[in-house]
Amino acid sequence: MKIALIGYGKMGRTIEEIAISRGHEIVLKIDVSNAADLTEENLKKADVAIEFTTPDSAVDNYQLCFAAGVPVVSGTTGWLSRRNEVEEACREKEGCFFYASNFSIGVNLFFELNCKLARMMNAFDQYNVSMTEVHHTHKLDAPSGTAISLAEDIIDEVKRVDSWTIDEPKSTSELSIEAIREGEVPGIHTVKYDSEVDYIEITHSAKSRKGFALGAVLAAEFCQGRKGILSMKNLLNEMA
Numbered sequence: 001m002k003i004a005l006i007g008y009g010k011m012g013r014t015i016e017e018i019a020i021s022r023g024h025e026i027v028l029k030i031d032v033s034n035a036a037d038l039t040e041e042n043l044k045k046a047d048v049a050i051e052f053t054t055p056d057s058a059v060d061n062y063q064l065c066f067a068a069g070v071p072v073v074s075g076t077t078g079w080l081s082r083r084n085e086v087e088e089a090c091r092e093k094e095g096c097f098f099y100a101s102n103f104s105i106g107v108n109l110f111f112e113l114n115c116k117l118a119r120m121m122n123a124f125d126q127y128n129v130s131m132t133e134v135h136h137t138h139k140l141d142a143p144s145g146t147a148i149s150l151a152e153d154i155i156d157e158v159k160r161v162d163s164w165t166i167d168e169p170k171s172t173s174e175l176s177i178e179a180i181r182e183g184e185v186p187g188i189h190t191v192k193y194d195s196e197v198d199y200i201e202i203t204h205s206a207k208s209r210k211g212f213a214l215g216a217v218l219a220a221e222f223c224q225g226r227k228g229i230l231s232m233k234n235l236l237n238e239m240a
């Protein structure tokens, strides 16, 4: 595949290594210094674009990919308040949009485990649920996209919780997410259930960015010949 990398930072560079090791070719690498090269004409040279930039620039980048008719895989977090607008634009242009708050296979298994545990804990209201996420100090958004995905799944299953907050919770119906920024940590997510007599926690800890990058390249391969809104559920169903 010919791949356009929109965002050539920590993730863009790791994705490049993995894509090349899987026989793909990088035909465009965009960062702030050459953002003027991000044109429809240049995007059309690629079979797929992989987008890992910033919360502020992601949506414009998706629109450009839809206009160019190039499938786009994105892992940028912090833009989800505009999700409806993006998905509508994708449908209108008959494009292909694959988004995941976390592309790691391990995290997606962890999402399943989180749902199962939450379903069980719904019946036991002596447990207060909360979360912690730890990331490197360069991260622009808090809480992490992954933490929001975990929280949304808990809110769907645990009926005594109806929202999440990164501030001090005002009531027990608010799920507290503590966002810690520390050194160069690639990403740690912990879901905790605490009662008066015991404590249960589940943790996913990324050892590097390689798992996120491999998932993004697998997603790009999955997009070939497909249209519409795609997610890790579609990809994992195919792999299982």
Ligand SMILES: NC(=O)C1=CN([C@@H]2O[C@H](COP(=O)(O)OP(=O)(O)OC[C@H]3O[C@@H](n4cnc5c(N)ncnc54)[C@H](OP(=O)(O)O)[C@@H]3O)[C@@H](O)[C@H]2O)C=CC1
Pocket (backbone or CB within 6 Å): 006, 007, 008, 009, 010, 011, 012, 030, 031, 032, 033, 035, 052, 053, 054, 055, 057, 074, 075, 076, 077, 078, 100, 101, 102, 103, 104, 212
């Ligand atoms: N879904 C997932 O699995 C994962 C998601 N992420 C998310 O991916 C995003 C990127 O992370 P990371 O690679 O660590 O961040 P970096 O800051 O290392 O890289 C961001 C890149 O985007 C470029 N960029 C910024 N603004 C623009 C713009 N307007 N046009 C084009 N390029 C631009 C930057 O250019 P320059 O270097 O010149 O500033 C840089 O190359 C974040 O939102 C992060 O949360 C991260 C890991 C996994």
Ligand SMILES: O=C(O)C1=N[C@H](C(=O)O)C[C@H](O)C1
Pocket (backbone or CB within 6 Å): 077, 101, 102, 135, 139, 143, 144, 145, 146, 147, 186, 187, 188
């Ligand atoms: O910014 C990061 O680094 C990461 N961002 C994603 C998120 O916000 O969940 C995924 C991963 O945790 C690393």
